[in-house]
Each structure stands twice: as structure tokens, then as C-alpha cells.
Amino acid sequence: MNQDEIIQLFRDSHALLTGHFKLTSGRHSDVYYEKFTLLKQPSICTQLCEQMASLLKNSGVETVVGPTTGGIILAYDTARYLGVESIYAEPGENGRIFKRGFSLEKGQKVAIVDDVLTTGRSVQEVIDLVTSYDADIIKIILMLDRSNGTVTFDYPMEALATVAAQSWAPDECPLCAKGEPITQRGSRVFSK
Ligand SMILES: [Zn+2]
Numbered sequence: 001m002n003q004d005e006i007i008q009l010f011r012d013s014h015a016l017l018t019g020h021f022k023l024t025s026g027r028h029s030d031v032y033y034e035k036f037t038l039l040k041q042p043s044i045c046t047q048l049c050e051q052m053a054s055l056l057k058n059s060g061v062e063t064v065v066g067p068t069t070g071g072i073i074l075a076y077d078t079a080r081y082l083g084v085e086s087i088y089a090e091p092g093e094n095g096r097i098f099k100r101g102f103s104l105e106k107g108q109k110v111a112i113v114d115d116v117l118t119t120g121r122s123v124q125e126v127i128d129l130v131t132s133y134d135a136d137i138i139k140i141i142l143m144l145d146r147s148n149g150t151v152t153f154d155y156p157m158e159a160l161a162t163v164a165a166q167s168w169a170p171d172e173c174p175l176c177a178k179g180e181p182i183t184q185r186g187s188r189v190f191s192k
Contacts, residue, residue: 001047001051001160003160003161003162006048006051006144006160006161007161007163009038009044009047009048010033010038010144010161012044013037013038013041013044014034014037015033015034015035015036015037015038016031016032016033017031017032017033017034017183018030018031018032019032019183020173020175020176020180020181020182020183021182021183021185022170022182023167025167026170027167027168027169027170028167028168028169028170028173028175028176028182029165029166029167029168030166030175031165031166032183032185033116033144033146034185035070035115035116035143035144036070039070039073039074039115045073045074045077046077048074048143048160049074049077049078049080049081050081051160052074052078052081052113052141052143052160053078053081053082054081055139055141055158056078056082056111056138056139056141057082059109059111059138059139060109060138061082061084061109061110061111061138061139062084062085062108062109062110063079063084063085063086063087063104063108063109063110063111063135064076064078064079064082064084064085064086064087064110064111064112064113065086065087065088065089065110065111065112065113065126065130066086066088066089066112066113066114066126067088067089067096067114067122067123067125067126068088068089068090068091070114070115070116070143071088071089071113071114071115071122071126072088074113074114074115074143075087075088075113078111078113078141087102088102089125089126089129095125095128095129096122096125096126096128096129097129098129103133104130104133104135105133105135106133106134106135107134107135107136108133108135108136109135109136109138110130110135110136110137110138111137111138111139111140111141112126112127112130112137112139112140112141112155113140113141113142114126114140114141114142114143115142115143115144116142116143116144116146117142117144117145117146117147117151117159118146118147118151118165119147119151120147120151120153123140123142123153124153127140127153127154127155137155138155138156139155139156139157139158140153140155140156140157140158141157141158141159141160142157142158142159142160143159143160143161144159144160144161144162144163145159145161145162145163146163146165147165148162148163148164148165149162
């Protein structure tokens with residue numbers, strides 16, 4: 001699957017919405033990714049996980065780690081394709097922690113998998129957690145890089161698709177200038 005086909009999966013699953021959105025940052029955008037609209041559909045989600053697993057073939061990865069919540073789903077199914085184990089990192093008081101008896105050995109080969117990369121904060125927290133066990137991070141794989149490649153880590157990273165997240169301050173928003181009402185999430189929205 002190439003990048004266009006990946007983006008098409010987002011559209012087909014209605015996870016990529018077009019309209020006039022007010023983001024949590026307060027900025028406005030003409031696209032919105034509701035990642036759980038895709039993650040809730042196993043038949044679509046598994047195609048992405050198969051793709052993620054193919055990027056880890058012959059890498060010797062022993063464990064796939066994902067951050068809560070979307071990362072749990074992706075790490076689990078990606079690990080299923082690879083025939084290895086998957087564990088997940090939960091929020092702790094200071095960054096991410098392993099609970100439920102999860103642990104890593106020194107030198108254990110780990111892949112980190114997550115859904116949408118925006119600021120990179122949650123992935124960095126998982127990196128800090130994994131390296132605190134002296135485990136080896138082989139690769140970081142994202143379903144979608146929304147940072148347009150501006151977020152990088154000290155380890156190899158691949159995204160199934162990379163997009164630029166265009167947004168505007170409300171007083172510079174071209175949609176506001178045209179008088180378009182804000183799209184209410186949960187109401188009728190249009191996907192291209
Ligand atoms: Zn606007």
C-alpha cells in the first residue's frame with residue numbers, strides 16, 4: 001500500500017473528515033482526523049497493522065510496544081502478524097510506565113507503534129520508558145505522521161503516511177472569512 005492508498009483508507013473509514021473544525025488548540029482547520037473512527041473497524045485497522053508488520057519483517061523484533069489507547073490496538077495486531085508479543089505503556093505520574101507485570105530485558109529488541117504523530121510527546125515517553133530497561137529500540141512506526149516530518153527521534157522512524165496539518169488562527173481562517181459555520185463533531189460531516 002502506498003501513501004495515497006493509506007489516506008484513502010482514512011477517507012473510506014470516515015476517519016478523515018473535511019469541513020470547518022475548531023481544534024483543541026483553538027486553531028481552525030479544514031480537515032479533522034477522528035482516529036478511533038478507523039481504529040474501531042478491525043477489517044480496516046488490520047490492513048494498516050499488516051503494513052506496519054511488513055516494515056518490521058526480518059528485524060528480529062521481539063516485542064511491540066504501544067502507548068495507550070490507540071497504540072494498544074495497533075501494537076497488538078502488528079505483533080500478531082509478526083508472531084511476537086505486544087505490551088503497552090500507560091500514563092504514570094512522571095511519563096509512561098508499564099503495569100500488569102509488563103517488563104523488558106536488557107537488549108530486548110523492541111518496536112514502538114503508535115497511531116497519529118502530532119507533537120511526538122507520547123512516543124518520546126515510550127522511548128524514555130523502553131530505554132530505562134536498556135532494551136533496544138529497532139524502529140518506531142506511526143500510522144499517520146501529521147507533523148509533516150518535523151518531529152524526529154533518536155531512533156529510525158517510519159510512518160505509513162505523512163501529511164501536513166494545515167491550521168489557522170481564527171482571525172486568519174479562510175473558512176471563517178467565507179462565513180462557513182463551524183462543523184459540529186458528531187453531527188453531519190462530509191468526507192471527501
Ligand atoms: Zn475558521
